[in-house]
Amino acid sequence: MKLLTHKWVSVVLLWLFVIAVWQIAAGIYGPDIIPGPVATWNGAVELLEDGSLLSYIGISFYRVFVGWVLGSLIAIPLGLIIGRVAIVRVFAEPFLNFIRFIPPIAFITLFLVWFGIGEQSKIALIMYATLFIVMMNTLTGVLAVEEDKVRAARSLGASEWQILIYVVIPATVPYMFTGIRLAMGTSYMAIIGAEMIAANEGLGYLIWNSRLFFRTDWIFVGLICLGLIGFFTDRLVGLLGKKLLYRYGVVSSEPIRR
Amino acid sequence: MKLLTHKWVSVVLLWLFVIAVWQIAAGIYGPDIIPGPVATWNGAVELLEDGSLLSYIGISFYRVFVGWVLGSLIAIPLGLIIGRVAIVRVFAEPFLNFIRFIPPIAFITLFLVWFGIGEQSKIALIMYATLFIVMMNTLTGVLAVEEDKVRAARSLGASEWQILIYVVIPATVPYMFTGIRLAMGTSYMAIIGAEMIAANEGLGYLIWNSRLFFRTDWIFVGLICLGLIGFFTDRLVGLLGKKLLYRYGVVSSEPIRR
Amino acid sequence: GCGKQQPSEAAAGKLSLTIADTVSNPTFQVALTEGIFEKYNIDAKIATFATPAEGINALFINQVNAAYGADFPVLNAVSKGEYSIIASTGTGLSEQDAANWKLFVRDEVQSAADLKGRKVSNFRGTFVSYLWDKYLQQHGLTSDDVEIIGQGGFDESYVALKSGEIDAVWVTGATLIDKFASLPGVHQLTDMSQTEVRTGGEIIIPNALLEENAEGVKNFLRAIEEASQFIQENPERVADIMFEKVKQPRDMTLADLENVRWSLQFSEQAYETMNKQKDYMVAEGIIQQDFAVKDKLRLEALKEVLPERVTYEP
Amino acid sequence: MSLPAHVIEQQTITIAGLNKSYSTKQKGELHYIIQDVDLSIKGGEFFVLLGPSGCGKSTLLNMIAGFVAKTSGQLQVGGAEVRKPGQDRAVVFQQADASLFPWLNVRENVEFGLKMQKFAKARRKEISDHFIELVGLKGHETKLPRELSGGMKQRVQLARVLANDSHILLMDEPFGALDAMTRRSMQKELSQIWRQTKKTVIFVTHDIQEALILGQRIGIMTRGPSSNITHIYEVPFAYPRDPSSAPFLALEKQIQGHFEHEYSI
Amino acid sequence: MSLPAHVIEQQTITIAGLNKSYSTKQKGELHYIIQDVDLSIKGGEFFVLLGPSGCGKSTLLNMIAGFVAKTSGQLQVGGAEVRKPGQDRAVVFQQADASLFPWLNVRENVEFGLKMQKFAKARRKEISDHFIELVGLKGHETKLPRELSGGMKQRVQLARVLANDSHILLMDEPFGALDAMTRRSMQKELSQIWRQTKKTVIFVTHDIQEALILGQRIGIMTRGPSSNITHIYEVPFAYPRDPSSAPFLALEKQIQGHFEHEYSI
Numbered sequence A, B: 001m002k003l004l005t006h007k008w009v010s011v012v013l014l015w016l017f018v019i020a021v022w023q024i025a026a027g028i029y030g031p032d033i034i035p036g037p038v039a040t041w042n043g044a045v046e047l048l049e050d051g052s053l054l055s056y057i058g059i060s061f062y063r064v065f066v067g068w069v070l071g072s073l074i075a076i077p078l079g080l081i082i083g084r085v086a087i088v089r090v091f092a093e094p095f096l097n098f099i100r101f102i103p104p105i106a107f108i109t110l111f112l113v114w115f116g117i118g119e120q121s122k123i124a125l126i127m128y129a130t131l132f133i134v135m136m137n138t139l140t141g142v143l144a145v146e147e148d149k150v151r152a153a154r155s156l157g158a159s160e161w162q163i164l165i166y167v168v169i170p171a172t173v174p175y176m177f178t179g180i181r182l183a184m185g186t187s188y189m190a191i192i193g194a195e196m197i198a199a200n201e202g203l204g205y206l207i208w209n210s211r212l213f214f215r216t217d218w219i220f221v222g223l224i225c226l227g228l229i230g231f232f233t234d235r236l237v238g239l240l241g242k243k244l245l246y247r248y249g250v251v252s253s254e255p256i257r258r
Numbered sequence C: 001g002c003g004k005q006q007p008s009e010a011a012a013g014k015l016s017l018t019i020a021d022t023v024s025n026p027t028f029q030v031a032l033t034e035g036i037f038e039k040y041n042i043d044a045k046i047a048t049f050a051t052p053a054e055g056i057n058a059l060f061i062n063q064v065n066a067a068y069g070a071d072f073p074v075l076n077a078v079s080k081g082e083y084s085i086i087a088s089t090g091t092g093l094s095e096q097d098a099a100n101w102k103l104f105v106r107d108e109v110q111s112a113a114d115l116k117g118r119k120v121s122n123f124r125g126t127f128v129s130y131l132w133d134k135y136l137q138q139h140g141l142t143s144d145d146v147e148i149i150g151q152g153g154f155d156e157s158y159v160a161l162k163s164g165e166i167d168a169v170w171v172t173g174a175t176l177i178d179k180f181a182s183l184p185g186v187h188q189l190t191d192m193s194q195t196e197v198r199t200g201g202e203i204i205i206p207n208a209l210l211e212e213n214a215e216g217v218k219n220f221l222r223a224i225e226e227a228s229q230f231i232q233e234n235p236e237r238v239a240d241i242m243f244e245k246v247k248q249p250r251d252m253t254l255a256d257l258e259n260v261r262w263s264l265q266f267s268e269q270a271y272e273t274m275n276k277q278k279d280y281m282v283a284e285g286i287i288q289q290d291f292a293v294k295d296k297l298r299l300e301a302l303k304e305v306l307p308e309r310v311t312y313e314p
Numbered sequence D, E: 001m002s003l004p005a006h007v008i009e010q011q012t013i014t015i016a017g018l019n020k021s022y023s024t025k026q027k028g029e030l031h032y033i034i035q036d037v038d039l040s041i042k043g044g045e046f047f048v049l050l051g052p053s054g055c056g057k058s059t060l061l062n063m064i065a066g067f068v069a070k071t072s073g074q075l076q077v078g079g080a081e082v083r084k085p086g087q088d089r090a091v092v093f094q095q096a097d098a099s100l101f102p103w104l105n106v107r108e109n110v111e112f113g114l115k116m117q118k119f120a121k122a123r124r125k126e127i128s129d130h131f132i133e134l135v136g137l138k139g140h141e142t143k144l145p146r147e148l149s150g151g152m153k154q155r156v157q158l159a160r161v162l163a164n165d166s167h168i169l170l171m172d173e174p175f176g177a178l179d180a181m182t183r184r185s186m187q188k189e190l191s192q193i194w195r196q197t198k199k200t201v202i203f204v205t206h207d208i209q210e211a212l213i214l215g216q217r218i219g220i221m222t223r224g225p226s227s228n229i230t231h232i233y234e235v236p237f238a239y240p241r242d243p244s245s246a247p248f249l250a251l252e253k254q255i256q257g258h259f260e261h262e263y264s265i
């Protein structure tokens, strides 16, 4: 038990178990339905040999990264404005509550029209996926700033602008960070949609295009890569947050459980 | 200002404003790219006349509803087990943190393979979209149950099983409810993916296939319907929660801000 | 699991079919709605997919037991397993059919030679890559001389061509051709009849189905033939059916019917066309295991139902 | 205080050489929270545990309750070693919000233990009626905890453990979160209830006045780490006690002096 | 207490016929929190506001601070009507966690007001050094609030408002969340600091003993709604005060009697 709860041991055991179940399932259902670990590995090797898998990972990561960063950069000021200005909030909230049920993929055609078939439209789709979640979390954070902090600052002589810069923004940092981290998850989720738009490469392209040729092994390769880079970048962001934002109350690098 | 912050006035004003902007944009880009409110309305009428829009809404709603309910019903016990049993948690968490970056749409081919071309695969996709979010929230809730409550119950003579039933589950209700409500959003988002699987009806089908016919007005009709039913069912679930789960600490029916 | 047929039904010639269809094909929808399948003792279901390729994929997992598609996905499918081509749909092979694939280009492109260094659209999972290959070859260019942009739909191509993000795209379908033709700064450079490329369409089913219920398969072909006749005679009715079933706008259906008419057959040309495309696919690595197209043909049912239409001699 | 001898026996708490340590990050090195505690509390006694914040009062109480395992030493209740929580020992927690069940109303909270033990409904009602009245919550039976004030919540906790008929009450700063006036009236009532019901009580606090109002004996815990009980004061005054009487104030001053040198920021 | 007359003038708080109401859900009906309050506090005074929970002490304090607008009546500080928060009136809040800036260390928190007013860095350091030392936090300058105990956090709040050189300190149960012993030592220090710095203090509490240890005058607020200040006790004892002295205890009893009838659950 002591040994089992030790993190690395258990993680390795878990993966061995998952792989075993997977292999058995593949044996039962056959490779077209469930490509087993070996078949998937072979598929991966095939893609690795000509370097395409690595370049796909690089390209998808780049798109996710840029879209996510830009989306967050836009979302944070918007969230701050919506949170601080009651009149804007009254207008924006019903709209946000309506639009949040519309998936990024629904915007493919429109984004194509607005941003063309190049990188822009793909990145815009990731931005869309990021935007609302960061905005909503920033907004929540702004509304959660303790009134006492604002009052204290005000009676210490801070102007409204100083209150925004020196109180509201730092107090909202943990919420922004949570939003940004959650948004990373949705960004990875949106990559398939983004790479449906005139893409010739990328993990989303791999997953989507492999459907046409019924290469379930490649679909598996794509899914696993997506999961893995998602997992590791999330950890990285978590650690960075803990290191850099400790002051602001970002104290845990554990994955957000929700 | 007083009048503006009054809810209904502001919501109506907001929509008038949105529609005006939309009409202007439509004028600039032309109906192929952005169908204006009038064109969209005409498209909606066309679909309404033979009853297909209503039946699409009904069908998509049914799929979302069934998948969401089933997904939640599976997710809650899983979340409880993962939360209560440390050894299961140690195994399950890395796996969950891996899989949460894989979007429902990536599973289209696989679910087609596993569940066929009927309703099952569509509902399974919605279930997948629901599953993790409800599971993660339930898990968070279980881990957040105050130790004092468990201790109190134990020294009042409750068995482990009674603690689960009479303490852990009721204490976790607000988290489950939050998870279920958030999952509703992702369920609506997943409907397009679900209805890519051999469907010839439903809002997702309408949105996706109208691309083939170049009917951007129908895409808009689909998106608006999706947003609206999402918005209203979310409100409904919120109100029901507040009414039925008040005891458990579900006290607000406001949309979840994140 | 809707694609499994009972042996007892086979004895009676009754056939349970799940057909992989695409949104814009009226044949099966009409046969179902007008009771033609029923008349031929066929219990048919239609599963609608966005593209033929996805429909054919559903064969592999026993979700459907009949599918149709153009040469490209069909060849891809038969290369992988126990499936047979039982007939050609008779579309796409004539010069007139080929002329329905138009090459639209930006005005900067006035001849094939101008395509050098330009961006051209490839509709993913279709024969268009083959078409580009042959077309460019014909004009002394190769695929390396252009930049190929993979695309997933004509709406994408339309927007991209309009904004100049691609310079050339092959388009088919009456409505789409009208739309593309009316784009400012865009003109039609040529059509496919000017190339050696033809692309047919075929119907494929699992071999097992032929063995178990040969009579049923014949009935299936008879039903298709009757539906094709009906479609030619009642275009308005077909447009209504298509709107009701899959929401294809009526004018679009009517315009397509003028050009695309199913007429079951199997000609020497159909075989040749497939053979050429197969060679290309093998060379490009799209098909991994080479095979002989003639081994994948099972034309006995068609020969019996429409003997005069089978002109191919092995 | 006239409990039968066997009952007193049964509720006696005997602690000898008790240790509790947590291993720190550097392996092997042990960090003692409490070390070598000796203590004996006899049935029916009101014992107060007084000590500075963080010294280990809660840890000791939790060990007696059976929530936390000891590292070594002897810890017996009624002659039997404590291994797990038992119905004989009930706990009143500091944070009522964390320990009451917010989805149950006052009556349901009070009846919780009885329900777990499958008492009949009528019997449950009878018992809960009695104790709800005893703690002065009659008329509030159907309110949810969130509709009560802090003082009322602590009364619910008290009624809950009394209804469960535990003989030993372990109370961990139960009035720490109340305002000064509510706290005073709760102290009075607890003292009354204790005298009526003859429970054994271990009451944790860091308020000297509170300790003197309530306790028969006051055990002083030293500052942590490795704290233990260095001194036990007997409080000879009759109940109810008057905090402004001279001997009370004298003893208060004496105990305060005891802490003075231990206390800076 | 030897402030120049014009300074005393400048810090005088004059309240007459002050009302505060919130409109309830049924439109038109007004719900008075406090009604018709008259009060006059002169510069340099230590005034304690004593009253039961929920009576409106915080509301009154927030009106003086300028955080909450009055409904009607007169509320002047230094002869001018209060309309918004001002640097002349500083507030020490009950919940240090809610009012300190957790991302700033002790020094940065103390310097916050100075920074907002664009003091030079060196000058800021000089001032903060002085007040950090005054409240006994020397050596803790670079700690973050979450690394401090409750008492230390309140010291930071105190240093923060002292550094800002506000003449009036409004303190809303600043020691309410501290444990009994820390609270006692903080009371001592606050009293000392007040005597050194000669601020005007309005101190809110519901602890009678605390009120008596600190205040020159104690204003008693009635239970809400529509509460006001019915009675003001003068506390004639010299500082530092001894809570076990007979006159102290007598006055404590008297004030307690004042509340007794107002207090049930």
Ligand SMILES: Nc1ncnc2c1ncn2[C@@H]1O[C@H](COP(=O)(O)OP(=O)(O)OP(=O)(O)O)[C@@H](O)[C@H]1O
Binding pocket: D022, D033, D051, D052, D053, D054, D055, D056, D057, D058, D059, D060, D206, D224
């Ligand atoms: N699980 C644990 N692991 C390590 N150290 C612990 C653990 N639980 C408590 N401690 C430490 O034990 C010490 C005593 O804690 P305890 O809660 O018993 O103090 P206390 O006297 O009840 O304090 P307070 O008056 O603040 O309630 C503290 O220093 C605390 O940090």
Ligand SMILES: Nc1ncnc2c1ncn2[C@@H]1O[C@H](COP(=O)(O)OP(=O)(O)OP(=O)(O)O)[C@@H](O)[C@H]1O
Binding pocket: E022, E033, E051, E052, E053, E054, E055, E056, E057, E058, E059, E060, E206, E224
């Ligand atoms: N914004 C508001 N709207 C309506 N009622 C309010 C508002 N703010 C405070 N109240 C009411 O005013 C009354 C007085 O509140 P206040 O916080 O001033 O009391 P208090 O004396 O400070 O209590 P405590 O001792 O608990 O701090 C309470 O009954 C409260 O419900």
Ligand SMILES: [Mg+2]
Binding pocket: D057, D058, D059, D172
């Ligand atoms: Mg404790």
Ligand SMILES: [Mg+2]
Binding pocket: E057, E058, E059, E172
């Ligand atoms: Mg208050």
